[in-house]
Amino acid sequence: MKTVLVIYNSRSGHTARIARRIWETVIAEGNQADLMDVVEADREGVDWNKYDLVIAGAPVLYGKFRREFVGFVNKYKSILDAKANSFFCVSVVARTPAKATPEGNVYCRKFLQNNPWKPKDAHCFAGKVDYPNWNWLDVKMIQMIMKMTKGPTEPTAVIDYTDWKDVEEYARHCLTLQA
Ligand SMILES: Cc1cc2nc3c(=O)[nH]c(=O)nc-3n(C[C@H](O)[C@H](O)[C@H](O)COP(=O)(O)O)c2cc1C
Structure with missing residues (x-):
């Protein structure tokens, strides 16, 4: 059994729904999991010692991920690096199969190349x-x-x-x- 943190940022609620489905699935598979918005996590603090795995996701808004999300994952980079982790990104361009992979999705690719926190795993979802x-x-x-x-x-x-x-x-x- 693993203890998992699913953390997300969402502007219009769709990434929140995806994060919730991930959280529900992790629990249905017999694990413990918490679900948090990055703003809540940053303000209230995270008991990092609890977690074996962190899954973090955000939507693409005008070609970028929001400051709250990027700031959060970079602030806690060394903690994230020490755990199993994955990043998921949500964008409407990912409705096309060629843009639904971390290499084919320009936003995800640039994030993986340029962001200080380098997730160990990444996935792209088409949004709403x-x-x-x-x-x-x-x-x-x-x-x-x-x-x-x-x-x-x-x-x-x-x-x-x-x-x-x-x-x-x-x-x-x-x-x-x-x-
Ligand atoms: C203001 C705004 C800007 C967006 N910009 C992009 C974009 O540059 N590229 C893209 O593929 N999708 C873009 N989208 C689509 C969102 O990534 C998609 O609607 C996603 O599901 C939004 O997630 P959220 O509801 O969690 O905010 C944009 C959506 C909005 C509302």
Whole structure:
């Protein structure tokens, strides 16, 4: 049995749902697990000694991962390095199979190359298009990206591109990782 921390950042809630499915799967496999938002983790503190494995994930927003997430993983880099760990990234470009691998997904690849914390394992998930719940400027910007990448542009589009079976498989895969 392992003790696992699933930690995430999420702007509109979708990465939070993916993190929750990972957490639920880890528990269903007979392990102990906690689920925390990075802001909560940073403010309230983490009892790192408890955990054998840390799974950390964040969405791509305008080509980047948010400061809260990047700041957190880099601040605790040496602790993370001493444990089994994995990073998952969520983006809509990952709906295309060629952009759904850590090498093929430009955001994930750049993170792995340039970020001070180098995760030992990485995975890309396709995220959600949710125009009705995004603000006007975000909708315009994402519609532009979608036009260029031949994705949906109708302002009413709500499309969950996440492969939820793959999320569960990823959780089981993470349980096999070593420190
Ligand atoms: C403001 C904004 C910017 C985004 N920028 C990108 C982007 O640059 N590339 C991309 O592939 N997806 C982009 N997305 C899609 C998100 O990665 C996707 O919707 C993800 O599911 C959002 O996760 P969250 O609900 O946890 O915030 C963007 C979404 C929003 C709302």
